[in-house]
Amino acid sequence: MKKIYVIDTNVLLQEPRALFQFEDNEVVIPAVVLEEIDTKKRYMDELGRNAREVSRILDGLRMKGKLHEGVPLHEGGTIRVELNHRSFQYLKETFTEITNDNRILAVAMNLQMEQEKEFQPKKVIIVSKDALVRVKADALGMKAENFLSDRVTEYDNIYKGKVEYEVPLELLNEFYENQRLSLSCIDTDKRYSNQFIILKDALGTSASAVGKIDATGKWIKPFVAETEHVWGIKPRNVEQKMALELLLHDSIPLVTLTGKAGTGKTLLSLAAGLLQTEDLGKYNKLLVARPVVPMGKDIGYLPGEKEEKLRPWMQPVFDNLEYLFNTKKPGELDQILAGMGSIQVEALTYIRGRSIPDQFIIIDEAQNLTKHEVKTILTRVGEGSKIVFMGDPAQIDHPYLDELNNGLAYIVEKFKGQGVSGHIKLEKGERSGLAQLAADIL
Template sequence: MSKIYVLDTNVLLQDPLSIFSFEDNEVVIPAVVLEEVDSKKRNMDEIGRNARQVSKMIDKLRENGRLHEKVQLDNGGSFRIELNHRSFHQLQEIFIEKTNDNRILAVAKNLSLEEETKENGRPVILVSKDVLVRVKADALGLQSEDFLSDRVVEFDHIYTGYLEVYVQSELLNRFYEKGEIFTSELANHPFYPYQFVIMKDALVSSGSAVGMVDPSCKKVKKLVFNNDPIWGIKPRNVQQIMGLELLLREDIPLVTLMGKAGTGKTLLALAAGLLQTEDLGMYKKLLVARPIVPVGKDIGFLPGEKEEKLRPWMQPIFDNLEYLFNTKKPGELDAILAGMGSIEVEALTYIRGRSIPEQFIIIDEAQNLTKHEVKTILTRVGERSKIVLMGDPAQIDHPYLDEYNNGLTYVVESFKDQKISGHVRFVKGERSGLAQLAADLL
């Protein structure tokens, strides 16, 4: 049986193509949703871009017929804009105020009542990213759903970048002797290029080894780099060892790092970038950038020149640089960076239109990027550059993103089977015992 889906504004602003995600069913957009989309289209951000795309797409659908009557979509479904059903008779005793959310609920409720009077009435389902709208719908006896088609991966199946397997002592010894073994000897499991394999002895608890799958996915080989400190930083756990291997390998131009706060992602990436830029001269410049998304209430406009405005947003980067350069006096780091000239700390706001060749690029807090924004960033990367995307998908400050549809998760899942990228998910916090406990408990 076909269904009627009533879409909330946040669904369209999250995914402008969501109209085409409901197969051969009918998609209904309440008129108030168009008003909300119109109010957002002048925004100079991702929400504004999506609002403009939705407007153009709906305008193009007018070629198929009158939108308030019903037009056919290429996927076999239909689309219409609902101009009526704004009566609050069914809602006035529960939700008195005539907010936009309640108007959308009224449209869905009245459509549902209409369908109930028909012999072959169709189910009416309200689709919203807003939890409270879905709660209200439940109170009204309406079916409601979250919009999940934009999710890159379901639930806790995000690629970790490594695999743990138990092996026989003989296989482990051969790995140590020859430096490689065939993946077919390990497990009947799909392997990805540059995936790490933690091999544990099935009989001896202390026996273990870490290897990396080669680009052909046929062999697991020893890691190239050992545990020598770089810029005073030494890896403290196996995930950090894996992360440094990816960061220092010249044949892996795209690296993604995930992990909770305090797992060492930013510090390791900066240390690896400084080593390859300043000491080895492999790259001309170290570019560090992060999206400007406030945690909590926005502090508004900041005074001063661009560098002064950016300083509060970029302070976490400067904190790590102060640690690496071992600075103790105020202004000492600024003097060092001015003297070097090869380290650039920038906001992602200014990256569009640039071409960035021969640079080591670090994008921090990448979980706050949308799919479109992360595509914009990756298409800026020039020849002989290396880019590192890192963040914690559990700490998202963007109002329309979650752990499963953000830009960082999108890149991890899209590139996991490509021969130019590597990924690792950090687990253990190394900032302090308190920080690790807070990340686990809170």
């Protein structure tokens, strides 16, 4: 039985091509949705880009027929802009205020009541990323769904970059003697290049080993990089050693790090970048950038030149640099950075259109990026550069993103198994006992 899907504005602003993901069913766009999209298309951010993309898609469909009457889609369904069914007669007793959300609900309710009179009624479903719209729909006796097609994976299946096995002691001995072990000896399931393997003695002794699957995907090999001491930083757990193995490995130009606050993502990345830029000379510059997305209410416009405006947004990066350079006096870090000239801290606002060769690039707070934004950033990476995306998918400040549809999760899933990329999820906090407890229980 075919269905009628009434689409909320936030679905299209998150994924403009969502219109084509409802198979052979009928897609209805209330007129108020067009009004809301029209108010967003002048924005110069991702929201504005998506609003303009929706406008272009609808304009293209308009060439195939009258949208208010319905236009056939390639997938077999139809799409139409609903100009009627706007009456508040059946809604006014429950929700008296005429808001845009309530106008969308009114269209869906009127369509549902119209379908109930048909011989073979179609089920009317509201699709919205707004939880309160879905709650209101339930209260009115209408079916509502979240738009999940933009999610990259199910929650329990997010790639962690490591897997643990219990193996016979003789396999551990073989790994240490031959400096490699065939993956087929321990697992026949699909594993990925640059995935970490933790081997433990099946008898429960303290014997263990840590290795990484090589580019062929057939062998487990020991770490290549020296991870014991990097720019004055010593890894405190095995996951941090895994992160440094990826950060210091020349043949892995794309690294993704996820983890709770205090697991060491930013500090390890900066230490690895400084080592390879300043000491080893592998890269000409260390570029650190993060999206300008506030936590909580925005503080408004900031005075001063670009560097002064960026300082509050980039302060977490400067805090880590102060620790690495062991600065004590106010302004000392600024003097060091000015003298070095090879460290650049930027907002991602300024990265579009650039080509960035021979640089070690760190993108912090990448969980606040959309799929389109991470694609834009990755296509800026020039020859000889290495890029690190890191963040905590559980701490998202972007209004239209969640743990499963943000740009960081998108990269992790799309690039797993690619020989040029590596990923590790850091789970143990090392900032302080209080920070770890807060991350666990709050």
